[in-house]
Amino acid sequence: MSTNISTSEFKQKLINQxxxxxxxxxxSNRREALAQFDSYGIPTLKHEHWKYTGLTFLxxxxxxxxxxxxxxxxxxxxxxxxxxxxxxxxxVVLVNGFSASSNLKSNQSGVTIxxxxxxxxxxxxxxxxxxxxxxxxxxxxxxxxNTAFAQDCIVIKIDKNTVVETPLQxxxxxxxxxxxxxxxxxxxxxxxxGSQATIIESVHSFGEFASLKNSVSEYYVAKNASLEHYxxxxxxxxxxxxxxxxxxxxxxxxYHNVNVSLxxxxxxxxxxxxxxxxxxxxxxxxxxxxxGNELFDIxxxxxxxxxxxxxxxxxKGILLGNSxxxxxxxxxxxxxxxxxxxxxxxxxxxxxxxASIFTKPELEIYADDVKCSHGATSGALDEISIxxxxxxxxxxxxxxxxxxxxxxxxIIDLIKHEPLRLHLLERVENKLNQ
Amino acid sequence: MALIEIKNLKANIYGNExxxxxxxxxxxxxxxxxxxxxxxxxxxxxSVLAGKEEFEVTEGTVTFDGIDLLDMSPEDRxxxxxxxxxxxxxxxxxxxxxxxxKTAINEIRKFRNQDPLDAMDFLQMMKERAKLVEIESSFLSxxxxxxxxxxxxxxxxxxxxxxxxxxxxxxxxxxxxxxIDAMKVVANGVNKLKTDDNAFLIITHYQRLLDYIxxxxxxxxxxxxxIKSGGKELAYELEERxxxxxxxxxxx
Ligand SMILES: Nc1ncnc2c1ncn2[C@@H]1O[C@H](COP(=O)(O)OP(=O)(O)O)[C@@H](O)[C@H]1O
Ligand SMILES: [Mg+2]
Numbered sequence: 225m226s227t228n229i230s231t232s233e234f235k236q237k238l239i240n241q242x243x244x245x246x247x248x249x250x251x252s253n254r255r256e257a258l259a260q261f262d263s264y265g266i267p268t269l270k271h272e273h274w275k276y277t278g279l280t281f282l283x284x285x286x287x288x289x290x291x292x293x294x295x296x297x298x299x300x301x302x303x304x305x306x307x308x309x310x311x312x313x314x315x316v317v318l319v320n321g322f323s324a325s326s327n328l329k330s331n332q333s334g335v336t337i338x339x340x341x342x343x344x345x346x347x348x349x350x351x352x353x354x355x356x357x358x359x360x361x362x363x364x365x366x367x368x369x370n371t372a373f374a375q376d377c378i379v380i381k382i383d384k385n386t387v388v389e390t391p392l393q394x395x396x397x398x399x400x401x402x403x404x405x406x407x408x409x410x411x412x413x414x415x416x417x418g419s420q421a422t423i424i425e426s427v428h429s430f431g432e433f434a435s436l437k438n439s440v441s442e443y444y445v446a447k448n449a450s451l452e453h454y455x456x457x458x459x460x461x462x463x464x465x466x467x468x469x470x471x472x473x474x475x476x477x478x479y480h481n482v483n484v485s486l487x488x489x490x491x492x493x494x495x496x497x498x499x500x501x502x503x504x505x506x507x508x509x510x511x512x513x514x515x516g517n518e519l520f521d522i523x524x525x526x527x528x529x530x531x532x533x534x535x536x537x538x539x540k541g542i543l544l545g546n547s548x549x550x551x552x553x554x555x556x557x558x559x560x561x562x563x564x565x566x567x568x569x570x571x572x573x574x575x576x577x578x579a580s581i582f583t584k585p586e587l588e589i590y591a592d593d594v595k596c597s598h599g600a601t602s603g604a605l606d607e608i609s610i611x612x613x614x615x616x617x618x619x620x621x622x623x624x625x626x627x628x629x630x631x632x633x634x635i636i637d638l639i640k641h642e643p644l645r646l647h648l649l650e651r652v653e654n655k656l657n658q
Numbered sequence: 659m660a661l662i663e664i665k666n667l668k669a670n671i672y673g674n675e676x677x678x679x680x681x682x683x684x685x686x687x688x689x690x691x692x693x694x695x696x697x698x699x700x701x702x703x704x705s706v707l708a709g710k711e712e713f714e715v716t717e718g719t720v721t722f723d724g725i726d727l728l729d730m731s732p733e734d735r736x737x738x739x740x741x742x743x744x745x746x747x748x749x750x751x752x753x754x755x756x757x758x759x760k761t762a763i764n765e766i767r768k769f770r771n772q773d774p775l776d777a778m779d780f781l782q783m784m785k786e787r788a789k790l791v792e793i794e795s796s797f798l799s800x801x802x803x804x805x806x807x808x809x810x811x812x813x814x815x816x817x818x819x820x821x822x823x824x825x826x827x828x829x830x831x832x833x834x835x836x837x838i839d840a841m842k843v844v845a846n847g848v849n850k851l852k853t854d855d856n857a858f859l860i861i862t863h864y865q866r867l868l869d870y871i872x873x874x875x876x877x878x879x880x881x882x883x884x885i886k887s888g889g890k891e892l893a894y895e896l897e898e899r900x901x902x903x904x905x906x907x908x909x910x
Contacts (some may be wrong), residue, residue: 315748388685403768420724482728490840563690608748609733609750610749611710611711612744612747612748612750612802613750613753613758613762614731614732614733614736615709615732615733615735615736615742616706616736616758616818616822617733617736617762617763617765617766617769617822618733618761618762618765619733619765620731620733620757622765626753626757626761627752627753629752629753630750630751630752630753630801631752633752634751634752
């Protein structure tokens with residue numbers, strides 16, 4: 225079942241699968257991506273952005289890249305009773321990155337959901353300014369891997385001035401029932417000028433084998449548009465994710481990302497925002513709870529390119545067992561981005577001596593009239609607070625859970641979609657009271 | 659029968675002995691006051707009674723309601739009816755006063771084999787007791803002590819006491835830093851809660867509070883021991899003459 229393979233063998237194995245796949249991107253683009261992946265290789269702890277994020281799981285499971293033709297959509301039934309299938313939202317269910325149906329029509333006017341593989345040349349031309357345009361293959365081996373092997377992409381377009389009432393939920397089902405698989409989902413979201421929407425992404429793994437979701441998502445938030453974006457992962461020990469999300473924002477737009485991660489063996493999240501205009505508000509927040517040998521990693525970048533914008537980052541971690549948390553938050557303020565306000569906060573509670581957290585803020589500031597701040601705290605639970613609760617008759621375990629709940633709820637309360645918020649509040653409470 | 663009986667209590671923190679053999683007996687229906695210079699061990703005594711783990715008891719006994727208090731976990735002490743109004747109440751962001759107290763009351767009720775209080779009764783009780791200490795109901799939905807003024811924090815301690823209805827309450831310098839109006843509210847709270855079945859131990863620096871809460875006994879704590887006990891008039895004498903004469907008397 226689990227045979228160890230060397231990193232170079234693994235890399236070669238992936239490269240060998242290249243020709244047998246019907247890729248999505250143009251052949252030349254795919255070849256370039258493959259070459260980039262080949263030249264960078266699988267990152268090791270020596271690579272700057274992977275210093276604390278060991279990828280040894282790649283050697284442990286005999287991963288293969290899944291082909292579109294192999295996808296077994298029967299797993300959708302297993303998801304049917306999942307609580308996250310029952311919150312109010314318009315759902316797009318993907319199995320290993322693929323949608324069973326080409327008929328992805330939204331019931332809401334002004335919203336189009338489609339598969340890029342169904343596009344004709346004219347439709348492809350319409351998205352050519354967007355698809356793959358916000359990301360860089362160079363020095364991003366997993367974006368390169370995704371680009372070389374992606375076989376489909378979900379495209380969501382929200383028309384100008386459309387206010388989308390019901391949130392759109394993209395459900396990523398990883399299904400590895402016969403062997404370990406890597407899937408390479410792609411997502412393209414275009415929120416046109418003045419539109420408003422909520423997008424939920426959730427990740428769920430099924431099957432007896434390990435899966436790796438290596439996804440690339442591009443979000444374009446046009447002038448005056450407002451996007452709420454929630455990413456939920458409450459997954460199993462067979463679940464591995466390497467997510468790359470790039471958000472490009474234009475003048476007067478608003479973007480808010482809330483990342484709630486309650487389970488998953490390996491969860492690397494890259495979230496990059498480009499504030500490509502003035503008067504932009506860009507907020508990233510998240511909470512993770514890890515236990516066992518789980519690893520959660522957030523690598524964020526707030527890239528301020530124009531004046532008069534504000535970015536906020538607020539991440540919290542609760543770590544149990546032997547788990548590891550990594551927070552690397554970079555704020556880049558370019559020369560022209562005067563009057564930038566950029567704030568960052570990272571707070572972690574370690575509930576075990578064997579849990580570790582690595583937190584690193586990076587400020588790179590080239591403008592002189594800016595307000596930037598960052599703060600990070602990591603430590604055990606505050607005994608003085610615990611004693612205060614205990615001295616009122618509350619049992620120690622419950623007192624701990626109350627304080628931890630308050631930390632997590634502070635982030636979860638940012639979720640505006642009530643059914644999702646209530647589900648997560650309850651889920652976290654149950655998890656912390658276990 | 660004594661409600662609480664402290665015998666030859668010795669306690670240290672990080673190996674440093676603070677209480678050097680303290681004796682004190684309090685009966686139900688009584689109010690006792692402890693006065694004493696800074697650093698004499700007043701808060702240490704309060705912490706030891708509440709069960710704060712950093713303090714190590716090396717000798718002596720504390721019997722509460724006939725049972726060995728020192729053998730109980732801090733939460734069980736609270737459930738059995740011991741309450742400490744902290745000298746420095748703690749802020750707990752994200753935990754509302756209401757949720758905090760509801761959890762506490764229901765844990766206490768569970769300990770006593772009672773059904774949980776239903777939401778309506780709890781709300782009613784909260785509103786009633788909030789009035790007693792003159793705090794606004796909007797406080798109840800706010801995080802515990804977060805953004806409260808010094809006086810509000812102290813009132814909140816008395817409010818919690820009113821909600822939990824302890825048998826034995828220790829008030830550690832609840833009056834410090836309070837203006838006269840807030841102090842009257844605190845005193846009024848204690849006087850209303852006092853019955854023949856419960857008892858209070860009031861730790862204070864100032865005789866002032868004892869004009870409003872009339873103690874049955876006043877004790878002087880110095881260097882970890884009670885060196886003098888008397889009636890309420892002792893508080894006036896201490897206010898006038900300080901502590902040195904008591905110490906001198908104790909040595910003599
Ligand atoms: N947490 C602590 N760590 C170390 N020493 C302490 C601690 N708490 C109290 N002490 C020491 O114990 C002694 C008594 O303190 P305390 O009981 O707070 O006095 P009081 O309340 O009478 O002013 C002091 O010398 C103080 O320094
Ligand atoms: Mg004190």
